[in-house]
Amino acid sequence: xxxxxxxxxxxxxxxxxSLVGRIKQNPKMKWLTLGIAAAxxxxxxxxxxxxxxxxxxxxxxxIQLNEGMQLMxxxxxxxxxxxxxxxxxxxxxxxxxxxxxxxxxxxxxDSIPVLIKQYRDTQKQSxxxxxxxxxxxxxxxxxLIKLAKGSGAPANAATYLAGICYYYMGNYxxxxxxxxxxxxxxxxxxxxxxxxxxxNCYACDNQxxxxxxxxKKAADKADNEAISPVCLIEAAKLLESQNKKDEAHALxxxxxxxxxxxxxxxxxxxxxxxxxxxxxxxxxxxx
Numbered sequence: 001x002x003x004x005x006x007x008x009x010x011x012x013x014x015x016x017x018s019l020v021g022r023i024k025q026n027p028k029m030k031w032l033t034l035g036i037a038a039a040x041x042x043x044x045x046x047x048x049x050x051x052x053x054x055x056x057x058x059x060x061x062x063i064q065l066n067e068g069m070q071l072m073x074x075x076x077x078x079x080x081x082x083x084x085x086x087x088x089x090x091x092x093x094x095x096x097x098x099x100x101x102x103x104x105x106x107x108x109x110d111s112i113p114v115l116i117k118q119y120r121d122t123q124k125q126s127x128x129x130x131x132x133x134x135x136x137x138x139x140x141x142x143x144l145i146k147l148a149k150g151s152g153a154p155a156n157a158a159t160y161l162a163g164i165c166y167y168y169m170g171n172y173x174x175x176x177x178x179x180x181x182x183x184x185x186x187x188x189x190x191x192x193x194x195x196x197x198x199x200n201c202y203a204c205d206n207q208x209x210x211x212x213x214x215x216k217k218a219a220d221k222a223d224n225e226a227i228s229p230v231c232l233i234e235a236a237k238l239l240e241s242q243n244k245k246d247e248a249h250a251l252x253x254x255x256x257x258x259x260x261x262x263x264x265x266x267x268x269x270x271x272x273x274x275x276x277x278x279x280x281x282x283x284x285x286x287x
Contacts, residue, residue, distance in 0.1 A: 061147070061154035065157055068147065069161060071130060071141070072165055078123070081123065085123060094116065097116065131168060134165050156183050159182050163177075163182065172201045172204045192222035202214055208241065216231070225259050225262060228259060232255050233252070233255060236251035239251065249283065249287065253283065
């Protein structure tokens with residue numbers, strides 16, 4: 001990855017490995033913007049259910065939230081499949097579609113690209129449908145939007161989960177509204193990851209200053225080796241995208257000082273030479 005991705009709308013350079021840089025370099029990344037964070041926030045949703053809802057919530061609310069999370073998981077699974085499809089060339093996908101009977105051997109060659117595109121579009125639509133069902137409900141399930149309008153822990157959990165659904169859908173403004181409404185708890189996992197998701201949404205919505213501040217808040221809230229350095233590094237990358245190298249360098253130094261074990265397993269031998277860690281590479285490029 002390079003450090004010289006082309007400028008954003010305001011004319012600032014975005015590092016290729018930053019979230020904003022990846023999106024701007026490849027429009028298909030609208031379906032891949034969450035990366036590792038996507039998996040983490042999904043897991044956090046299930047943790048949230050057990051930690052904040054399972055005990056105090058009424059049984060009905062528990063059942064409804066569980067159904068909402070199941071629908072959200074269906075959307076996540078479909079999302080992941082679409083991500084794989086986006087990364088698969090037509091020539092590689094074609095034999096699979098023929099095996100599945102989606103395309104048969106009698107189809108004219110010039111029609112194949114059209115049918116493959118239709119297949120891709122249908123799969124993407126299924127992502128939206130799955131998350132819409134989680135948000136708006138189906139059959140007896142009222143939907144996360146309605147549950148979020150309630151009170152107490154169940155409503156707070158539904159607010160969080162609704163934000164994550166919007167987050168996956170690429171509807172960042174609605175995700176921001178929901179995640180901003182979430183009431184943080186005194187934990188070191190779910191609340192920091194909510195802030196982490198919110199920071200990513202700010203970044204995707206081009207609210208870069210808010211994104212940086214929120215990544216920092218997430219790092220402070222977590223205060224652990226697993227989450228904090230990741231948040232600080234994302235904040236630093238966004239600062240780099242704004243040509244604020246000094247501020248970015250300071251955050252990279254903070255990671256190296258406060259979380260010395262982070263990335264230590266990245267050290268390796270190459271031809272008898274010790275390779276630098278990722279954080280050392282970041283420090284070097286922001287000198």
